[in-house]
Amino acid sequence: MRIRLMDIAHARSGDKGDTANVGVIALRPEWYPLLAAQLTRDRVAQHFAGIIEGGVDRYELPNLKALNFLLHGALDGGGTLSLKTDAQGKVFSTALLRMELDIPDAEAAALGLPGATT
Amino acid sequence: MSRTVRVAGGQGFWGDWPEAPRRQVDGGPIDYLMLDYLAEVTMSILQKQKERDPAMGYARDFVGAMESVLTAVADRGVKVIANAGGVNPEACADAVQAMAAKAGRAGALRIGVVTGDNLLPRIDELLASGHELRNMDTGEPLSVVRDRVIAANAYIGSTPIVEALAKGANVVITGRSTDTALTMAPLRHEFGWGATEWDKLAAGIIAGHIIECGAQCSGGNCLHDWRDIPNLADIGYPIVEGSADGTFVVTKHPGTGGRVSVPTVTEQLVYEMGDPHAYITPDVVANFASIQLEDAGLDRVRVYGITGAPATDKLKVSIAYKSGYKAVGSLVYAWPDALEKAQVADRVLRERLDRLGLTFEKVLGEFVGASATHGRLAGDAGREAPEVQYRIGVRDADRKKVERFTREIVPLVLNGPPSVTGFAGGRPKVEEIVAYWPALVDKTVVRTAVEVR
Known part of the structure; x- marks a missing residue:
């Protein structure tokens, strides 16, 4: 089945200079391994291709059921230099949650994902 | 307990x-x-x-x-x-x-x-004694922007x-x-x-x-x-x-x-x-x-x-320096075809800037209500969007050029695409940019003092 990241995770984003960070948190602890498996650095870099200018770093926080992504070159220079509406990267969080994931039906059902048929 | x-x-x-x-x-x-x-x-x-x-x-x-x-x-x-x-x-x-x-x-x-x-009064002393205060993001030494520094705090x-x-x-x-x-x-x-x-x-x-x-x-x-x-x-x-x-x-x-x-x-x-x-x-x-x-x-x-x-053994130093000028203005285009009208306004404005021979370090046009925050991830706003805000900003070291840009937005209300409003603010203001320069310094050079009065 296909599912939106929005339906299995929440997120918050912020800035450090020209880098936006997005922390993605599993809505249920048992969904964290799925997030960790699906949200690879390459996958997130591909999602933001053309939107950010630099690379992506990825960190795992299993204790918080969260992943942290650093999106470099995301903010037109950042802070006071930036001409962007979202100069501080506040809504990169929901931009990431737009991502769609393909999950095998059996796995989706076993994890109790929203919309999965059992 | x-x-x-x-x-x-x-x-x-x-x-x-x-x-x-x-x-x-x-x-x-x-x-x-x-x-x-x-x-x-x-x-x-x-x-x-x-x-x-x-x-x-x-x-x-x-x-x-x-x-x-x-x-x-x-x-x-x-x-x-x-x-x-x-x-x-x-x-x-x-x-x-x-x-x-x-x-x-x-x-x-x-x-x-x-x-x-507050390290501002000590900047030259620090640079002279070999503390380069390199930018943590770019690696450049502070000497590059020294004459434009206006604040420095550990x-x-x-x-x-x-x-x-x-x-x-x-x-x-x-x-x-x-x-x-x-x-x-x-x-x-x-x-x-x-x-x-x-x-x-x-x-x-x-x-x-x-x-x-x-x-x-x-x-x-x-x-x-x-x-x-x-x-x-x-x-x-x-x-x-x-x-x-x-x-x-x-x-x-x-x-x-x-x-x-x-x-x-x-x-x-x-x-x-x-x-x-x-x-x-x-x-x-x-x-x-x-x-x-x-x-x-x-x-x-x-x-x-x-x-x-x-x-x-280091402290981070927050340094602020003057880094040119910017101005951001906006207009609102209404249904029908609000996004298309805003995109035409963007093309017209850029052509006029070209004709004036005005180039900038950066020109950024955004379409609020369509793609300003999520870019292409937002998908197509379509012809039915009730309104789209066209937001354009420029950044440059030359204040005069940025000033000239601010006079090119409001005229579009009468000489550009139709169904436009939201210009009550008039010409945008030119802002001086104070940019951020993060650096590290040896802890030993910063001496704090405490006074209770």
Whole structure:
């Protein structure tokens, strides 16, 4: 089945200079391994291709059921230099949650994902 | 039950809710009120104010905040810790004393003033003695922009605040303290944590990180279950109940709105996070991968398990320098075909700038309501969008060029595509850009001083 990241995770984003960070948190602890498996650095870099200018770093926080992504070159220079509406990267969080994931039906059902048929 | 110390967060930035400090001292028992006023660019704004008037250069809002909590501080023993001093902590203390004197409580405040973070007068001395103050992001030495530097402050840690409390201060005013030290220092003071008790210091820092953005950990700006977070109009700001062993509970006053839960605290923990394994502060390197959160009842989250590693031998320095000019203007295009009209306006405006021979370091056009924040991920806004705001900005070292640009937007109302409104602001203002230059300096060169008056 296909599912939106929005339906299995929440997120918050912020800035450090020209880098936006997005922390993605599993809505249920048992969904964290799925997030960790699906949200690879390459996958997130591909999602933001053309939107950010630099690379992506990825960190795992299993204790918080969260992943942290650093999106470099995301903010037109950042802070006071930036001409962007979202100069501080506040809504990169929901931009990431737009991502769609393909999950095998059996796995989706076993994890109790929203919309999965059992 | 072992003793706990209650540190309440009352301001998350300069401009936060004016009601919050008073609500924190009136809503229930607290020991400390922590007020964070400084963001990266704030110091440069304050430096400019001080250049115009030597008695300025601090967060003026703090005087009003102190007035609103004066009785609690004078009569109930609540202590206040704030980095409101900006580039002029002494003047800030004078203003607070003057306010207290006017209220007939001159003797009630013992104000600890922390100084020594301001490196602006010492920049040339530092550069001459081999401290290059290289930009942490680009690697360039500060000498490249030296003549444009207008503020330079080292981020200082908890030690001078602890010293001020030990000397009997009931109000501590600092300049560029780290936001997190404002919370960790009172815990360290109360529990007598040593300078190498890394795990406890790290716990105090993480407590600080959780409450340094005010209500952003207690239901504000919270995506998780946002519709059902109760009563945001009456939102409760956060409180840390710290214990001697470094564990703590995050909560808020009973009966207030908002929510403190594992999800609301987790969202704040990941906010502005870099490498979670190494959250570097002047006091300790905290490990966010060690944090354990536990639901401890209604609006209570217990935090434990935190570890830290020895501090580095550097301090981060926040340097502000002048970096050209910018201007941003906007127009609103209405249905039908609002996006297409806004896109035509963008092409027309750019062609006119070309004809004038005006080029800029950067020109950015955005379509608010279609793609400004999520770009192509937002999909096609379609022909039916009720309105789209066309927002265009330019940035350049030459003020005259930016000035000329500001005259090219409003004419589009009569000589560009139709169904346009939203131009009441007229020509946009040209802003001078004060940019941020993060650097590191050896800890040994920064000498803080504490005076209790």
